[in-house]
Amino acid sequence: MISNTIEDIKGFLSDNSIKPSIQRVKIYQFLLNNKIHPTADEIYNRLNAELITLSKTTVYNTLHLFVDKGVVQPIHIEGNEVRYDADFSQHAHFKCNGCGMVYDLHLNLNIQNISELKNFEVKDIQVLMSGLCDRCSNINPIH
Amino acid sequence: MISNTIEDIKGFLSDNSIKPSIQRVKIYQFLLNNKIHPTADEIYNRLNAELITLSKTTVYNTLHLFVDKGVVQPIHIEGNEVRYDADFSQHAHFKCNGCGMVYDLHLNLNIQNISELKNFEVKDIQVLMSGLCDRCSNINPIH
DNA sequence: GTATCTGCAAAACATTTGCAATTCT
């Protein structure tokens, strides 16, 4: 767990063989500070005010680099867009069909009896739940 | 579990308040017979030989209707495309990073101790694993 | 005959690519 200061992020990126340009540091810092699983477009729009010459190409380049270097995970909740997450702790995502929010849920996952898996090398498990969050199920109870 | 005969599919679609046009029946039958989580494009290309006037718009319209009526699930493995699955039995998907295949894995999933979930209404859980399948991990062992 | 369904063409949207300008050392 690294802090979100510029200096710490620079060190973290360097440790992962990523040269810490201002764009890269700011994009990584945005992911640390805003755990909302943003799309490339959301990152671009939010950082564009500060980095006024930022281009979407650079956001895409940077996110691809981060994924290649293993410091960010791409997540696929809706089909036509990729979201990004810098949190590698074991957690599931819960998409509320009411308000659209994506929650992080810290869970213990037990996967049992998958005989089919015996010779498979599992590198990553992603769990996506959907339904109604507490707020939306109170507003609009389905009983 | 319905059979993949035209008559059974017609009945099944009607039971779910979907008027069974030839296009809809053939698309649903394709999903039953080809459990490969196809994209709209793959469905279009495979059915176009038989239904020579089929359009991609109709494939999209039909898949959206199927999802709305709850007879087909959209799955999101890669970010730039939606795949479709008519199998509602509890299973996970395993994407092999070697050959690209998506396997169905029939698993028992235990989700424990999610205190954050107490007032959430979970309607759906999707599990996506990735790594190397048995064939690819033998070809290219990482030890 | 009216409502629904289908399908063409164009538009919209996310992402990628080619390449030139910029930056860093």
Place this chain on the structure above:
DNA sequence: AGAATTGCAAATGTTTTGCAGATAC
């Protein structure tokens, strides 16, 4: 200067939309 990075503009690929023609009851 040389190598890496950034960013503009155009292209690509998937999905959506508007609307006209076809189909079904």
